[in-house]
Amino acid sequence: MAVGQKGAIPSYGRVFSRRQFICGGLGGVSLLPWWRVLEVESIRAQEAVPSSAEEPRRRLRELGIVIGGYPPGEYNAITDVEGVRVGHTTIIRNLVDASGKEKRIRTGVTAILPHGGNIYREHLFAAFFNQNGWGEMTGVVPLLEEGRLKTPIFLTGTYNVGLVYDAAVSHLLKECPAIMEERSIPSPVVAECFDGYLSDYQERMVTEADVLAAIGRAKEGSVEEGGVGGGTGMTAFGFKGGIGTSSRRLPREKGGYTVGVLVMSNTAAREQLRVDGVPVGREMGEAENYVPGGAKSIILIAATDAPLFSFQLKKIAKRVVMGLAQTGATSNTGSGDLVLAFSTGNRLPSRAYSPRRQVTAVNDELITPLYHAAVEATQEAILNSLTMARTMEGREGNIAPAIPLDRLVQIMKRYYRLEVRRDD
Numbered sequence: 001m002a003v004g005q006k007g008a009i010p011s012y013g014r015v016f017s018r019r020q021f022i023c024g025g026l027g028g029v030s031l032l033p034w035w036r037v038l039e040v041e042s043i044r045a046q047e048a049v050p051s052s053a054e055e056p057r058r059r060l061r062e063l064g065i066v067i068g069g070y071p072p073g074e075y076n077a078i079t080d081v082e083g084v085r086v087g088h089t090t091i092i093r094n095l096v097d098a099s100g101k102e103k104r105i106r107t108g109v110t111a112i113l114p115h116g117g118n119i120y121r122e123h124l125f126a127a128f129f130n131q132n133g134w135g136e137m138t139g140v141v142p143l144l145e146e147g148r149l150k151t152p153i154f155l156t157g158t159y160n161v162g163l164v165y166d167a168a169v170s171h172l173l174k175e176c177p178a179i180m181e182e183r184s185i186p187s188p189v190v191a192e193c194f195d196g197y198l199s200d201y202q203e204r205m206v207t208e209a210d211v212l213a214a215i216g217r218a219k220e221g222s223v224e225e226g227g228v229g230g231g232t233g234m235t236a237f238g239f240k241g242g243i244g245t246s247s248r249r250l251p252r253e254k255g256g257y258t259v260g261v262l263v264m265s266n267t268a269a270r271e272q273l274r275v276d277g278v279p280v281g282r283e284m285g286e287a288e289n290y291v292p293g294g295a296k297s298i299i300l301i302a303a304t305d306a307p308l309f310s311f312q313l314k315k316i317a318k319r320v321v322m323g324l325a326q327t328g329a330t331s332n333t334g335s336g337d338l339v340l341a342f343s344t345g346n347r348l349p350s351r352a353y354s355p356r357r358q359v360t361a362v363n364d365e366l367i368t369p370l371y372h373a374a375v376e377a378t379q380e381a382i383l384n385s386l387t388m389a390r391t392m393e394g395r396e397g398n399i400a401p402a403i404p405l406d407r408l409v410q411i412m413k414r415y416y417r418l419e420v421r422r423d424d
Helices: 018-023 140-146 158-175 208-217 280-285 309-325 368-387 405-414
Strands: 085-096 102-115 122-135 151-155 189-193 240-249 260-268 297-304 336-343
Touching: 018 240, 085 189, 085 208, 102 158, 122 140, 122 309, 151 158, 151 297, 151 309, 158 208, 158 280, 158 309, 189 260, 208 280, 240 368, 260 368, 280 405, 297 309, 309 336, 309 368
Parallel strands: 151 189, 297 336
Antiparallel strands: 085 102, 102 151, 122 336, 240 260, 260 297
16 A cells, blocks of 8 residues: 555554563563553554655755755765764554554654763753744753753654653763762753644653664764654644755865754745745645644754854854745744754863863854855755655544655756756
């Protein structure tokens, strides 16, 4: 049965045995109430096998659509900033409760490790920007106070935040068992979007094992995009959304720095979608399986190897929102549009209590090229989250269709925005 047809269950992510599901993978101790053990078929994620009728997914540049003027890094991802790693745990489960009602779980968690060392011991300058605050990002109050990032960053569904936070604390205590004896105790950063269109969000299925697995899978290099990790159940611009990433590398005469952006897109309405200025959403119209609503959210994470202070990163975060605006999103009243930006250019030891600390920073009068890079990378990251996502069916038969790439290319060609270029 083709993905997107009524009754079809798209398959993504890793495989779960019945025992792993019931026990949560934690030493054979069940974390679930008894009724959730009931099942009709199997309670597990299935192998990702796209329908032969569904077109292969491609990133924006692979379609010949080029955003901006700066070239991307090697992977065109946030991981082009040296040391940054990304890992996902994707949870696709179908189960039946005691009343016979089917539950469809489409959720997960994404972990971003900010550098290759121990972030709990070596902090980074960071900044937070609240474009529209109908959302949650834990850990930002101490971040705003100190201007430092002290933990990995986690992305998930709204009602999983507490579960992920608790697991993040477990990881913190494992990595730094004596942390409670120090002056500065890290508060995990966990950000959310609401995945309730596709996922039975009341069934809070993310476990500590899932969070630790996402951390364990975190790697440099290419990043899996679309309906994976925290983005599993997300929709954007009336299509399937999720995780997307992109990067920009400045020329040597402008510093040679890299800016990378990763987003969890769950935002806007179809008619708002613009691609490189082209009103793609209006051109496509409200086709079958249109995802309703535009008052949703997006989490945007920016990283750079440029040595920047927190006040400079706050300005980078504001430019990230300009990239969001270029895709057509307008941050509605009910949107949770939250930005976190960090720099790997200085590592700040947690135990350094000397009276003075020497750090470096880019001359603030020469920071403008980093603004441009942030705007470009953000726009492309959001669009990659669409072009890489596959059609998904979820809660109560709701379907989030993948953006049709053939139509996207046709529209861009008609507006003379399609480029055939050599690799950057």
